[in-house]
Amino acid sequence: MNFVKSILSGKRVSQAGYYLILLGSATILIWLGIFKFTLTEALAIKPLLEHHPLTFWVYRYFSLQTVSNFVGIIEISVGLLLLLSICFPLLKRYAGVGMVLIFLTTLSFLFFTPDMWRVKDGVIITDYFILKDIAYLGFGIMLFSHSNDKI
Secondary structure (H helix, E strand, O other), X not given: OHHHHHHOOXXXXXXXXXXXXXHHHHHHHHHHHHHOOOHHHHHHHHHHHHOOOOOOOHHHHXXXXXXXXXXXXHHHHHHHHHXXXXXXXXXXXXXXXXXXXXXXXXXXXXXXXXXXXEEEOOEEEOOHHHHOHXXXXXXXXXXXHOOOOOO
């Protein structure tokens, strides 16, 4: 019974949860970052970027695929920072900043992209893939604010 109690202790469960969200976040960032190198994803993010007040100009100077590749490189880099922060805790702060910047930007697409909000069966809906970024934004804030804490 003591063995089960020690496994389920608050600190160990908390550590398991932390590493699960870290590995999950890194996986998603790296996976989506790799997908940015495809034409399908380059086309998918174009309406988001071209209507945003911070990125509307990028397609005037760079090709569709170059812009998408750059976004992919940023996502992959932050994902790798997350993974490296397991061995180098100092990197948690930088990974947190990267996550906050990425996910604040993606959440802002909800407000700047035309037709993002619709009514379906009397319920206001949006593109749900962006809503997941609320949780990632929270994790980024947590990483940044607790970067000196040991998990």
